[in-house]
Amino acid sequence: MLRVPSAAAPCQRRTPRIWRAGACSPQDIAFFRRAAQGFADERDRPMIIQRDTPHDPAAAALLRQSHALMQSLFPEEANHFLSLDALAAPGIVFLTARDGDAVLGTGAMADHGTYGEVKSIFTAAEARGRGVAQAILERIEQEARAKGLPVLRLETGTGLDAAHRLYRRAGFEPRGPFGDYEAGPYSLFFEKRL
Structure with a gap:
């Protein structure tokens, strides 16, 4: 009670x-x-944002949905999502948003030493409109600050307008390619100084 x-x-x-x-x-x-x-x-209803494993069955199912969507929208060379094993590797903080046992969304941050990279933000269709992606992104920022990272960067696909609005509302600004990414017709790049 x-x-x-x-x-x-x-x-x-x-x-x-x-x-x-x-x-x-x-x-x-x-x-x-x-x-x-x-x-x-x-x-x-409250949601809980927590560190998790991408191999959790519910998280893995949601990640597979995300990967299938990206593969349907973009050619193979323009898909930069991380596999489940890569999301479980050292240097990656993997997060889920949960409501009880249900996984509402996922997100991750790769620690590259001089910056953090936002990866795998995805919200279950039935949870859209609840602020799941925003809550995960806020937690990623907290994780980056706790590690002393001065900036967050991300690559996202063209045409993902809801994601672009989320990043801009959160203070991310457009930038050029970074790391191993190359400029191309399917990618946009953003960063936020912390």
Whole structure:
């Protein structure tokens, strides 16, 4: 049973839809009351962003959906997604957004020493509109800052307009190719100074 805290009691606070330690605001108390009664709207339910393994069956299934989509949109030479094994390698922080046992989304950061690279952000179709990708991207930024990385970079495909809007809203700016990437008609590159 979920206990509804008083306004003076310390509690978990959500900002936006991510749980963080803090004091309860009136909005938090209202949220807890809705939780105790059962959520009428699934977008209101909390999600947990956590380090995970890409070999988890639910995470792997979602990654395979992402890979299939990218393969349907772009030629083989323009697909730069990482395999499940590569996402489990040292130097990679792999994250999932979960609602109970359900994996709502995935994301990863590759630590290249002088910068972090955002990889594999993907949201399950049924979870779109809940802020999953934004929450994962925020956690990736936290992970990069914790490692002392001064910048995040990413490569994304042309035509993925929702992803481009997400990155721009988060403060990413267009840039040229980096690392082993080459300029081409299917790739866009972004970075954000931390």
